[in-house]
Amino acid sequence: MxxxxxxGVLSDAAVHGACSQRAVAIRVGVSLGSVNTAVRELKEMGAxxxxxxxxxxxxxxxxxxxxxxxxxxxxxxxxxFAPISYERPKGLLRVKGEVLIERQIGQLQEAGIDDITLVxxxxxxxxxxxxxxxxVKIRVNEEYANRNNNSTLMLxxxxxxxxxxxxxxxxxxxxxxxxxxxxAYYAATFFPGHTNEYLLDTGAGKRIIGVRIGGEDAFGMxxxxxxxxxxSAEFRRILEEEYDRPExxxxxxxxxxxxHLDTLKMVMRPYGAGxxxxxxxxxxxxxxxxxxxxxxxxxILDNICKTLDAKRADITGIAPISQGLTNLSFKFDVRGxxxxxxxPGAGTDKIISREAEAFSQEVGRDLGLDDTFIYEDPHEGxxxxxxxxxxxxxxxxxxxxVAQALSMARTLxxxxxxxxxxxxxxxxxxxxxxxxDEQHRASFADFKExxxxxxxxxxxxxxxxxxxxxxxxxxxxxxxxxxxxxMYLIDWEYSGMSDYASDLGTxxxxxxxxxEEADRVLELYFGRTPTEAERAHCLSYIAISSFYWFVWALxxxxxxxxxxxxxxxxxxxxxxxxxxxxxxx
Numbered sequence: 038m039x040x041x042x043x044x045g046v047l048s049d050a051a052v053h054g055a056c057s058q059r060a061v062a063i064r065v066g067v068s069l070g071s072v073n074t075a076v077r078e079l080k081e082m083g084a085x086x087x088x089x090x091x092x093x094x095x096x097x098x099x100x101x102x103x104x105x106x107x108x109x110x111x112x113x114x115x116x117x118f119a120p121i122s123y124e125r126p127k128g129l130l131r132v133k134g135e136v137l138i139e140r141q142i143g144q145l146q147e148a149g150i151d152d153i154t155l156v157x158x159x160x161x162x163x164x165x166x167x168x169x170x171x172x173v174k175i176r177v178n179e180e181y182a183n184r185n186n187n188s189t190l191m192l193x194x195x196x197x198x199x200x201x202x203x204x205x206x207x208x209x210x211x212x213x214x215x216x217x218x219x220x221a222y223y224a225a226t227f228f229p230g231h232t233n234e235y236l237l238d239t240g241a242g243k244r245i246i247g248v249r250i251g252g253e254d255a256f257g258m259x260x261x262x263x264x265x266x267x268x269s270a271e272f273r274r275i276l277e278e279e280y281d282r283p284e285x286x287x288x289x290x291x292x293x294x295x296x297h298l299d300t301l302k303m304v305m306r307p308y309g310a311g312x313x314x315x316x317x318x319x320x321x322x323x324x325x326x327x328x329x330x331x332x333x334x335x336x337i338l339d340n341i342c343k344t345l346d347a348k349r350a351d352i353t354g355i356a357p358i359s360q361g362l363t364n365l366s367f368k369f370d371v372r373g374x375x376x377x378x379x380x381p382g383a384g385t386d387k388i389i390s391r392e393a394e395a396f397s398q399e400v401g402r403d404l405g406l407d408d409t410f411i412y413e414d415p416h417e418g419x420x421x422x423x424x425x426x427x428x429x430x431x432x433x434x435x436x437x438x439v440a441q442a443l444s445m446a447r448t449l450x451x452x453x454x455x456x457x458x459x460x461x462x463x464x465x466x467x468x469x470x471x472x473x474d475e476q477h478r479a480s481f482a483d484f485k486e487x488x489x490x491x492x493x494x495x496x497x498x499x500x501x502x503x504x505x506x507x508x509x510x511x512x513x514x515x516x517x518x519x520x521x522x523x524m525y526l527i528d529w530e531y532s533g534m535s536d537y538a539s540d541l542g543t544x545x546x547x548x549x550x551x552x553e554e555a556d557r558v559l560e561l562y563f564g565r566t567p568t569e570a571e572r573a574h575c576l577s578y579i580a581i582s583s584f585y586w587f588v589w590a591l592x593x594x595x596x597x598x599x600x601x602x603x604x605x606x607x608x609x610x611x612x613x614x615x616x617x618x619x620x621x622x
Contacts, residue, residue, distance in 0.1 A: 112158030128205025542582030
């Protein structure tokens with residue numbers, strides 16, 4: 038078994054041939070005396086010949102340390118890198134004239150590592166060209182939207198051996214890869230001052246004995262990692278054992294590692310400042326490559342500049358906003374004013390008319406229901422609005438706010454505004470059921486029973502002659518924002534000519550309300566006690582709206598964008614209010 042110094046000298050000879058001991062000492066990073074001792078020992082072992090060149094015996098001694106392959110993780114969404122990540126995966130950005138992942142593949146291949154597997158997920162098709170261009174292998178991670186990067190390593194677990202683990206968006210100013218590696222390691226950089234990075238505590242031989250999140254003036258994980266065969270075997274065993282546990286899904290593979298430091302042996306490999314770069318935001322990347330913003334191909338930035346008569350240099354303060362159920366959004370500043378850019382989400386073009394939304398947004402602005410609205414492209418669906426500072430969503434438990442919201446709904450319904458677009462919530466639900474049938478997602482035990490219940494209610498309300506009016510059709514708390522005492526009705530994606538009760542139905546079905554609170558909502562809307570016919574009509578629409586949003590949630594789930602507990606809430610409300618309405622009609 039080779040010592041670390043023997044390995045360093047021998048691997049250097051394998052890569053560079055016979056060289057002066059001084060040159061070897063510089064490359065290996067040890068003293069000239071240590072190199073001299075190691076050379077003598079290796080010659081005695083027959084691993085080096087008299088000239089210092091490696092022998093067949095030397096190659097055999099190095100064989101256990103030869104790198105087998107590399108895995109490049111490229112499945113994630115990189116939501117913190119908005120808005121550029123909305124248009125292309127982060128690893129495909131061009132930085133200082135080179136595409137990030139192409140530069141990294143080139144560095145691996147320069148180090149003699151040709152077995153490279155690229156694991157993709159988000160916008161996966163944009164990476165496929167790399168197979169022909171560089172000869173890499175492509176694996177598709179279908180779980181990228183629901184799990185952290187542990188799913189990537191689970192997918193390729195049988196390939197783990199002497200393996201480099203890389204991220205597609207890292208930038209190395211020098212080639213950090215090599216054909217022989219002594220033992221498992223994680224790359225590390227010194228973080229001066231306070232940081233929230235994963236920081237390392239080490240023992241003898243730089244063995245990692247602790248990983249903590251956040252701290253000051255310490256080395257932290259940054260960049261690539263290397264698994265040797267022993268590490269890979271143990272990590273694979275642990276990953277397979279823990280993978281199906283619910284608590285594992287959101288973990289980074291590094292989290293699994295730090296929970297098993299006693300059996301997963303890895304050392305820290307420190308790099309000097311400026312060697313390893315990991316860009317967590319557009320601001321960080323722009324500091325590294327000042328020309329990036331001006332040169333990046335981005336229709337989103339172009340849209341902002343055109344709409345607000347700005348230059349790219351005017352766009353500052355970009356920060357992602359928590360993803361909504363339908364879209365991606367980010368906040369930005371231009372010349373001291375704050376705005377929101379809304380980017381349409383995956384699959385929404387099949388279920389949303391952006392022309393209808395743009396028309397209704399203008400009506401809402403003119404009625405004073407949403408004067409944050411600036412512009413929406415009626416074809417592509419992107420939108421720019423003023424950003425509301427210190428705003429909160431409508432509180433369903435605050436009945437003064439609820440009364441204000443219902444007054445806004447009535448203002449819209451009685452405005453006389455007519456759209457050439459309509460939105461029949463039950464018709465839309467049936468369209469979604471058709472899409473679900475194609476994916477076999479509407480075949481569970483009581484789906485037909487639920488469908489028949491809602492179908493019967495829909496036929497009853499369709500026959501009572503209620504006139505249509507312009508409705509919001511997405512009328513619930515996240516779209517009713519309160520700032521400085523004023524309420525704003527935002528996000529008009531589903532707006533169109535509808536039954537007025539469609540808005541009341543959505544408002545209640547997305548709330549924690551039961552039948553008693555629903556009746557109070559109706560009284561506030563009408564300004565009086567509703568008639569029995571009005572009550573039956575509105576309760577039916579609460580059930581129908583619940584069913585629509587339930588099948589909408591199933592469709593989003595089938596598209597790889599699950600909406601969490603909303604799905605069950607809508608299922609339960611469709612049944613609860615459906616049965617109550619059936620008794621009345």
